[in-house]
Amino acid sequence: MALPELEPGVLPPGAERLRAEVRAFLAAAEFEPRCDAWLTGADPGFSRELGARGWLGMTLPAEYGGRARTALERFVVVEELLAAGAPVGAHWIADRQMGPSLLANGTDGQKREFLPAIARGECFFAIGMSEPGAGSDLASVRTRAEHADGGWRLTGTKVWTSGAHLAHAIVVLARSAPGGPRHEGRHEGLSQFVVRLPGDGVTIRPILGLSGEHHFNEVVFDGAPAELLGREGDGWRQVTAELAHERSGPERFLSTFALVRLVCSLAPGVASGRLVGRLWALRQASLAVAGALAAGRSPDLEAAVVKDLGTRFEREVIDVAREQLAVEPDPASPDLAARLLAQAVVQAPGFTLRGGTNEILRGIVARGLGVR
Known part of the structure; x- marks a missing residue:
């Protein structure tokens, strides 16, 4: 099989003007630059200010509160924020991947509830993937999803969940049906679910880092109500x-x-x-x-x-x-x-x-x- 090939990334017209706008904003903003700011530097007020300037949810359609700009324009904004060490941790996961995932897989109701709030910097997401004893092997997740009361309920534990204590919702990868008998078959029977935070049946416990800072969490689901995101069994894709x-x-x-x-x-x-x-x-x-x-x-x-x-x-x-x-x-x-x-x-x-x-x-x- 041939090596994958990519066309060189070329920034669109107007990219440098956008970059200058972001740099001017950052030069006037008050924060101390820090390493790993996208993980450890959470400032909800700063996130809301970025949303007001149209720099969150940039690639989302206008009907869902976005700016309908390209991934390359978003790249310009993101690299300037990161280069400055700005406190972007609160909105990072919602803007980076949950917004696009909701747009691609969510119901119209989910899109209208979450996407405009993400673009305003008023809705933060966490990701429930890693589990105790599973490491980076996502196919071995043991969190279970079961039908209940016309919806779903989750039972299991997620760890290293960045920003769960600040998040308004978490997207959880869980097993909704048994996987196949072979190694590859373990990818079957997995689905994604949206759980609102804080919520019934959800316990969030801090996991402190080496510095004593709190940005990781253990999240325990004990019959927590959940909504399916996308199609049942399509979680791995x-x-x-x-x-x-x-x-x-x-x-x-x-x-x-x-x-x-x-x-x-x-x-x-x-x-x-x-x-x-x-x-x-x-x-x-x-x-x-x-x-x-x-x-x-x-x-x-x-x-x-x-x-x-x-x-x-x-x-x-x-x-x-x-x-x-x-x-x-x-x-x-x-x-x-x-x-x-x-x-x-x-x-x-x-x-x-x-x-x-x-x-x-x-x-x-x-x-x-x-x-x-």
């Missing part, structure tokens, strides 16, 4: 399409950009130049995936490659910063470089886990190329 949005975006190589910027300004040289070169290559690959999404394709393999390479780049940023900056990581230091390095170090263990471990991603690529 829907999740795979969502992961193309999750794995390929610029957050996969810009999570530590605030640190990259400091390294380049404080210690210019071969090491920082190498980082910039790799960063540019990753940006071009991510931009190409955004172009494929804008054209209506689902570049699953290419997204997996971007995520794998981006994870390794993020770790390299930390190594170079340790070598080149004469600071020790310290989250309480008055030195911004020491604070940013500390933020990157404590978040680094999660880089390879979120969105799928490198080993899982390489397995996806291998299967797609027919060598596994």
Whole structure:
């Protein structure tokens, strides 16, 4: 099987004008840049301000509160927000993947309820995928969905659920029917469900990170009422399409950009130049995936490659910063470089886990190329 090919991503006319607008807004906004801001930097007020400017739900149709702009225009806004280390964590999952998923799979009622609120920055989503003991193997989920009272009820546990304590709803992957007997058959019988938060039968417990910050959660469903999202048994296909949005975006190589910027300004040289070169290559690959999404394709393999390479780049940023900056990581230091390095170090263990471990991603690529 031939290697996947993507057309180079080309930004649309007006992209630089849009970029200038976002930069001017960010220059006037009050926040401290931080690493991994799309995960740890949640500010609902900031999210609402972005919504008021039309920078959330950008690709959604106008009838659902969106701006009907392209994935490439959204790319411009997103990379500027990430490069600035802006506090975008509250709306991130809703805007990045649940909006497109609801548009593609939701009922008209679900679309009209959630999409305009997502575009306004007033509705945040969490994702219920990972489970205790399952790791990155989504096909092994044990959360059960059963028919009840004309709808569905969920029973099970999800972990590492980012932002569930802030979310107004969560989309849950659950087993609605037995899977097939073979390994590939485990993908059968999976469906996605929308659960409103807070809600009956749902318990959200904080999971603190290494820094003591709270952005992860354990979410327990004990007969929680749920609505089917999409078609019953189509959960695996829907999740795979969502992961193309999750794995390929610029957050996969810009999570530590605030640190990259400091390294380049404080210690210019071969090491920082190498980082910039790799960063540019990753940006071009991510931009190409955004172009494929804008054209209506689902570049699953290419997204997996971007995520794998981006994870390794993020770790390299930390190594170079340790070598080149004469600071020790310290989250309480008055030195911004020491604070940013500390933020990157404590978040680094999660880089390879979120969105799928490198080993899982390489397995996806291998299967797609027919060598596994």
